[in-house]
Amino acid sequence: MTEFIVIAIVATAALALTVVRLSLKTFVKTTVQESIKHEFEVQRQRMREDFEREQNALESQDRFRLAALDERMKAHQTAFALGRRMLPLVHSPLDAKMDLLKECNEFWNSSALYLTAEAREAFRLALHYLDSYDIYFQSWKHESTRKEERRRDLEQAFEAIQSLPLKLATIVDRESSGRVDYLKDESVTPFENKEKGEIKP
Numbered sequence: 001m002t003e004f005i006v007i008a009i010v011a012t013a014a015l016a017l018t019v020v021r022l023s024l025k026t027f028v029k030t031t032v033q034e035s036i037k038h039e040f041e042v043q044r045q046r047m048r049e050d051f052e053r054e055q056n057a058l059e060s061q062d063r064f065r066l067a068a069l070d071e072r073m074k075a076h077q078t079a080f081a082l083g084r085r086m087l088p089l090v091h092s093p094l095d096a097k098m099d100l101l102k103e104c105n106e107f108w109n110s111s112a113l114y115l116t117a118e119a120r121e122a123f124r125l126a127l128h129y130l131d132s133y134d135i136y137f138q139s140w141k142h143e144s145t146r147k148e149e150r151r152r153d154l155e156q157a158f159e160a161i162q163s164l165p166l167k168l169a170t171i172v173d174r175e176s177s178g179r180v181d182y183l184k185d186e187s188v189t190p191f192e193n194k195e196k197g198e199i200k201p
Contacts, residue, residue, distance in 0.1 A: 068114065075114035076172050078107055079123050083164035086130050087188055090161055094134060101131055119171050126164040129157035158190030 082104050089097050104127050112120055129136070136157045140150040 071111075072114045072116075073172070075111040076116075076119060076168055078111065079115060079119060080165050080168045080172075082107060083123070083126060083161075083168060086126060086161050086164065090130065090133055090158065090188055090190075091137070094131075097130060101127070104130075116171055116175070119168055122160070122164055122167045122171075125160045129160045133157055133161070154190050162188070 082100070085100055086104075089100060104123075108123070108127070112123075115123065136150075136154045140147070140154040143150040
């Protein structure tokens with residue numbers, strides 16, 4: 001009888017040990033699974049918040065761009081039209097350019113912020129050169145010792161004025177992802193006014 005009791009106790013202990021091991025294994029497995037699940041949820045929540053934050057920033061940017069789009073297009077179109085009027089006056093005396101220079105300055109004061117940074121720089125440079133083109137031309141015409149240097153200065157000034165419309169068209173084209181075909185105006189050169197027949201280099 002004692003043997004049966006010992007066997008029963010051993011069997012009960014083994015059964016209890018097996019139940020404890022299974023419970024412990026299940027507990028550990030469940031705990032690890034819960035921990036992984038929790039970590040995954042935290043990470044998913046973080047990613048969702050990051051995504052929503054970026055989405056809101058992009059939507060806000062798009063709203064700002066769309067709100068300013070009409071004004072931006074008007075500003076670039078006005079700058080383009082003013083740029084087209086600069087080249088025919090390039091060899092004119094300063095008093096003949098005054099109306100256009102005044103108009104350009106008024107446009108700059110009222111609309112410069114609607115232009116892209118690249119368009120602002122191109123317009124500002126062309127305006128500066130149009131205003132002081134006579135100085136560059138006279139320096140080139142009368143310079144004897146640094147004629148080549150003055151020639152480069154004059155060509156740079158002329159290029160800034162002549163290329164302004166094309167630059168603006170290219171900028172707008174790039175912004176709208178379209179295509180532009182615009183012919184460079186070759187009717188005026190940096191060194192002569194064909195109507196006046198001024199000296200060629």
